[in-house]
Amino acid sequence: MLKGTPLFARTAPLMEGQAWRRWAGYTVASSYELTHDREYAAIRNAAALLDISPLYKYRIGGKDAGRLLDRVVTRNVAAMKVGQVGYTPWCDAHGKVIDDGTVSRLGEQLFRLTSAEPNMRWLHANSAGLTVTVDDVSETTAALALQGPTSRDILGKVVDGTGIGALKFFRVTDATVRGIPVQVSRTGYTGDLGYELWVDAPRAVALWDALVEAGTPYGITPAGIYALDLARIEAGLIMLDVDYISAHRALIPAQLSSPFEINLGWAVHLDKPFFVGQRALAAEQREGATWRFVGIETEWESLERLFAEVGLPPRLPTVAWRTSVPLYSDGRQVGYATSGCWSPLLKRSLALAHVEAAYAAPGTPLLIEVTVEHRRKQAAARVSALPFYNPERKRT
């Protein structure tokens, strides 16, 4: 049996089609309703409530907690203020990405690191010679994401006291929700206005109930991974094991990616003191990465034409896809898309892709492989800047 998350008691009764899936050894919902349309719409139109408890979470404390993180991640942690959250990748000695996640500075000597894969061993290896404690709080801490335009209003109703509305983008604060101690961070994986709430596992159900009760007038809707996947692609956010492979899992060099190659170069602070991979990354920055990570937009007209040739209207999957799709230019493969979707909001066919550096400029025309009635065709596509969708409300 897989594990249920601390919210299983609330999520299980909502599963209209029993569409469970695995996430880090837990069962989570692909979608609660029979189709995920409404769940996705809530992210962009009201507020979606997502159970993200399976995320790996590490509580890092002690005199050298900051030094440990600064040694591990590419971002300058020492420069972060208490209450600040930073999104960052971390690398092996060759500058290849192991994982990505957020670092929350909860105190002068206290941090939380989230990750997609387990990292205890890596953190431990990096702790050599440091006075630091690393606790895996993945099981004891539940997490809920409240994402969407009305999320601030909902939180305003349930968070005790005032001021949560003033919480800035990528900041974290301690709070109570109807007496339940939580940490609220203004972060998320949807590219929209939204928050993530961190709570002791035994209080998770009560927190869910409080949010649902207060959120109902604001259209709060439990949402599953299908909805999240659409939103994160629109937001241009990468996913480990889908868009890139961890350096700890790669079987061949071609499967490795540097931060520069997955659009995270901005989070690499080469000027800070030693961190793992620094030397290799400095060299890569000097010489320029050979691969880039970009958005790809497939031209609708081209799709329409290809389908029309066989007498069909374009048929596209309603859920995001996670397969490798070749990209061509001048009859040569110059890249591959790793995930994509039809954006219900933007009405465009989007993809996230690795392309050779020479083809990374926004607007570069490419051809993308599409399967039209069992036959492989190439549709016209264009490189696009990321994110595809970036509403003002996300950061204001």
Added chain:
Amino acid sequence: MASAPRYDAIVIGGGHNGLVNAAYLARAGRKVLVLERRPVVGGAAVSEQVFPGFTFSVFSYVVSLLRPEIIRDLDLPRHGLQILPLESTVTPMENGNYLSAWGDHDRTRRELYRHSPRDAEAYDEFGRLMHHMAMAVRPILGMIPPDPTSLSPRDLMSLLRLGRHFQSLGADKFPWLYKLMTMSSADFLDEWFETDVLKATKSASGIIGTFLGPRSPGSAYVLLHHYMGEIDGAFRAWGFQKGGTGGISDAIASAARELGAEIRTDAPVARVLVKSGRATGVALENGDELHAEAVVSGLDPRRTFLQLVDPGELPTEFADAIKRYKFRGSSGKVNLALSELPDFSCLPGVGAHHRGAISISPTMAYVERAYDDAKYGAFSRQPYMDIIFPSMIDPGMAPPGRHVMSIFVQYAPYNLTGGWTDARREAFGDAVIDAVARFAPNLKRAILHRQVLTPADIERITGLTEGNIFQGELALHQLFFLRPAHQWARYRSPIKGLWQCGAGTHPGGGIMGASGRLAALEMLGMGGRANGGGGR
């Protein structure tokens, strides 16, 4: 007999390698005869109804490494090959707890997490490393060993290819391969894990069939074997042949017969006929002489060269090397017919663990002490054991409601101080039962029949020298171009026309069939193909 039929090749010994060899030769259109001493083919891979209604894989009991190309080339599933998954391993611990590993990654991870979160993570990384190492070793296993001292173009090319292969592993991976080849499994695992029972169980797989303990350098290499199956696309590498291991031999024999090979049982070979330095055939114990262009021996090197051949026919250097070649059988087997399944205190009742393997390896010290006993000529008072319940996987193995239990036991040294006697055999059997009963107290009352096989019994029945199940220890100095002897690792022998195809040649060990196949390819002049090059 006036006109005895003349064969292209006579294969001595109908073990799985001999059968594979015969099948490949027959497939190439050669007229082949297999001679098996016993009434059944299979050698150490046989199923027998030892007690009425209870069928046992008497010796070899699981299969993981049977080369997929052999399965495909000989179309073995059509001949009855059907390997059923054996997907868990449970190790009962002395404190009443247990450690289990499962086919499902999440399940195994969660179980390991219970013992050590750090080991749960290390397990994945370790698995990836082993994947890389298996990839690194695979081309070598499939290669006909070059002679490093030779200056022939073929050898030099093979050596160069080998050198390039190792170099291609790079500075990241080659040192790990080197460590695997030289370290003890205990030291190697210490670099990865902290959970003692996990290390004990993993290292136990590194000592099977060897006369090494988990702390003996050289034992790490065998850890790889668990991962070899996976990269060949055969998921759930460890499996159990329907009807018992004999089913594999029967399938290969059936394929060989269909391809035109003749297989004769109850036909023990007395000696290889040699005329002016060339093998011309064999003489059977009944006096019949059979002639062939080539004689292939599937027997171990000592039997082949020191018993079937007149020593005068062999160069001294070679004969010395064969005499030095080490067997040192170290394992025994206990087969039980049961009225009920053992009830393990750590996991009461009948459960999924009965469909997988039970490893009696509660601590590293336990396994090491089992070895300590054997070093000085005693059987382990508390041995390492690998247990399966074939009737839980294939109900046909026992009458309904009853069960068969297969216990692989280590260490039981062939050279027991004072020698093996009936009394010592039974004492050994008692020690085994006692050691299992510590973890499953109902075992003793559940036993209907028991068969105890010591290395001496294994030698007597199967002919395997010193009861070594791999036809010679899998030690570094007995591998690759040194297996069984330098210069003669390429299935040939100093006697023209006399070939070797048993597990005593590279790569050897387990039900792989690789030796039989590579020997056939070499005989057919297709050896270069195996080494990935055109020339030969």
Added chain:
Amino acid sequence: MTLDAIVIGAGLNGLTAAASLARRGRKVLVLERRATIGGSHATEEVFPGFRFDTVSHDAGWIAPSIVRTLELERHGLKLVTPGYTLVSPQSDGGHLALSPDLARSAESIRRHSAADAAAWPAFCGRMHRLTSFLGMLYERPAPIPTSTAPGDLWSLLALGRRARALGREGMIDLLRILPMSAAELLDDWFESAVLKGALGALSVRGIMQGPRSGGTAFVLLHRHAGAPAGAFGAHTVVRGGVGALAGALAASASASGAQVRTSASVRHVLIEGGRATGVVLDSGEEIRARAVLSSADVRQTFYELVDTTALDPEMLRAVGHVRQRGAVAKVNLALSATPAFRSLAGGDGLLSGSIVPGVTLDELERAYDDAKHGGISRRASLEIRIPSLHDGALAPAGKHVMSVRVQFAPYRLADGWTAARREALGDQVVAALAEHAPSLPGTILRRQVLTPLDLETEYRLPEGNLAHGELTLDQILFMRPVAGMARYKTPLDGLYLCGASSHPGDGVAGGAGWLAAKAVDFA
């Protein structure tokens, strides 16, 4: 005036590195924590008038090229060839005496087995062929099998050619024997338990393995490298104790302008901008140099002398996994008279080399079994030297110093080392000696017992391991100390390893220092 190089530690390797660099005109400073130079090869006045090779009583192979280049003889080095290199007194009154004189050794062996006596010259020849090859390897940087640099490929090719020059038999011996256990090798050749035991003891010297462990045949060869054929055991003795070698090296270094400072303990290596730029002493004094060479063991170097946060965790992990399990204790005895071994009476020079009281392979293996499970060997294997026989100045007239190496005494004792256990070990050793030399206990004036824990505390030998990392197959050549660092350079620019943790390791006096000095890049 800035220094070119700082060498941490004035052991044989540190001094050799310093002398070599100084000779090439580099400005070098050697910093030694202790008041005496020599490190684990110091000769010290432990008791008034009695000077001991306190820790290691064997410098191993002293390469002629080093002696010549550094003019060590001019600087006071005197090497003595003992009459017998290995003498094994037996409790039944007989003995075995080996020396480079193969015929004389064979005579001695004949008393135990005629067949073994007959096999002896061939065995010595075969082994010597292999040790010559090893000796060649030890005089150059370790070959890196995965390197694709043209220079490395060339040296690999050259090495291949040299291996082929061993001939078919030699090559197969090399490939076959290195991974073998000493017991297998010796069983292949001999039948005499006396002979096999004496060589078996040499095969496990300093490692946490028994003679049945794979790779111990290599240790036998390693300990034999540089020796004449048949000279197993103490093939060379430094007159005046092993410390005299350190003295000659220091004199050579000083003559070339190097400075050796004792009682100068390095607290840590200064790192600026990812580069080693000097050291900070315990006193707080900062000393800068263009290069820093550490002869401390690799784990101490990276875990204690360097800020670990400046290092790649995978590399640190590998360093953390270097096996350096202490297996040896040391007992030093001040004696009022020449020791009288019952079975060695009358033999001239029988006490001049390495004395190994009779032991069988099984006894050695059981001794290891005890240690493997966390105990002191109930019957430990002893190796004895009496340096005062070669230099009367080491002890007052008529008196002697006896140095006893005791194996196995594991660092990781199941219930820990205590003062009482230390003295019990001393008593055990004296009792074992008394079996062979009954009058010896009565002549003991003073006794010093050093457990592996003492060796770690006083001499900074990691886990009390004299070799800075066990000489097992997975920790030699390109794997020493860890893959990727075999060429003395470290991931920190300007920081080099020059101690026994590096190739060729323990047993080749100054070998690592000699090669490390050549690897320093001052550009």
